Amino acid sequence: MKYAVITGTSKGLGASVAKQLMEASVHVIGLARGKNQELENADLPGSYKHYQVDLSDIEQTEATFQNIISFLKGQLVESLQLVQNAALVSPIEQAGKQDIAQLTAHVHVNLLAPMVVTNLWLDAWRDTDLSLVIANVTSGAANRSVYGWNAYGSTKAGLDRYTNTVALEQEMLGTGHKVFLFDPSIMDTDMQGEIRSADPSQFVDVDQFKNYKAENKLRDTDVVAKVLVDRLLNEASIQNGEYYSVKNIFK
Numbered sequence: 001m002k003y004a005v006i007t008g009t010s011k012g013l014g015a016s017v018a019k020q021l022m023e024a025s026v027h028v029i030g031l032a033r034g035k036n037q038e039l040e041n042a043d044l045p046g047s048y049k050h051y052q053v054d055l056s057d058i059e060q061t062e063a064t065f066q067n068i069i070s071f072l073k074g075q076l077v078e079s080l081q082l083v084q085n086a087a088l089v090s091p092i093e094q095a096g097k098q099d100i101a102q103l104t105a106h107v108h109v110n111l112l113a114p115m116v117v118t119n120l121w122l123d124a125w126r127d128t129d130l131s132l133v134i135a136n137v138t139s140g141a142a143n144r145s146v147y148g149w150n151a152y153g154s155t156k157a158g159l160d161r162y163t164n165t166v167a168l169e170q171e172m173l174g175t176g177h178k179v180f181l182f183d184p185s186i187m188d189t190d191m192q193g194e195i196r197s198a199d200p201s202q203f204v205d206v207d208q209f210k211n212y213k214a215e216n217k218l219r220d221t222d223v224v225a226k227v228l229v230d231r232l233l234n235e236a237s238i239q240n241g242e243y244y245s246v247k248n249i250f251k
């Protein structure tokens with residue numbers, strides 16, 4: 001059976017990716033603090049199993065992924081994909097005015113959890129002939145400095161470097177595992193709502209993001225998810241270490 005493990009499936013992009021993979025007969029294991037009743041009740045060819053977890057809590061994250069690994073080791077797994085999608089944009093604030101607890105949670109969810117999970121994942125399947133696929137969801141913010149997004153830009157840039165480095169290691173080790181980046185560009189999700197609600201003193205470009213919404217420039221997550229899902233369903237087309245952006249599809 002084909003399996004995909006996706007973080008952040010309670011809403012937004014993660015929920016759309018989960019649904020589309022289930023439509024394509026992939027069995028999805030989803031994670032978030034919240035649940036997703038629609039996915040749990042869906043009557044689709046692929047099943048849905050949810051693990052409630054707070055990815056800012058690294059001990060809880062490790063224990064949850066150990067449970068997922070134990071579950072998968074008991075299944076007949078023919079392909080296994082991991083989509084690390086969960087992330088926070090907050091704190092949106094200039095350095096010097098941030099709450100330390102919020103900053104810590106941000107770095108844990110956006111960067112440390114994906115690193116810890118990747119480490120567990122590659123270790124767990126070290127001695128099998130499964131070719132793993134790991135997609136890490138990034139942002140254009142990794143490559144430009146935006147006033148108020150010092151945390152978000154830094155964790156996404158860190159995730160990019162981490163992904164590229166793990167891809168290089170897997171290439172040199174000849175494992176056949178593929179690790180790549182997916183940039184979804186701007187989507188109509190709660191994360192964008194949070195961005196629009198920032199005060200201009202915290203986020204100088206807030207009006208630009210209000211205009212994206214007003215001018216209907218934010219893409220629907222189902223449209224964006226299809227770009228990633230088409231790629232995941234055609235594993236041979238995935239290049240190890242590649243940066244795959246929605247912007248290259250919708251020019």
Ligand SMILES: NC(=O)c1ccc[n+]([C@@H]2O[C@H](COP(=O)([O-])OP(=O)(O)OC[C@H]3O[C@@H](n4cnc5c(N)ncnc54)[C@H](OP(=O)(O)O)[C@@H]3O)[C@@H](O)[C@H]2O)c1
Binds near residue numbers: 007054056
């Ligand atoms: N929206 C955009 O325009 C945009 C642009 C570029 C890149 N991205 C990236 O695309 C990805 C998806 O974003 P989105 O817009 O779909 O975001 P979203 O609607 O805010 O959803 C975020 C998901 O992450 C989960 N999550 C957040 N904190 C968590 C925690 N502590 N523990 C477990 N799960 C947690 C949330 O679940 P719970 O809250 O239920 O825990 C939710 O399912 C992110 O990596 C984001 O950086 C988004």
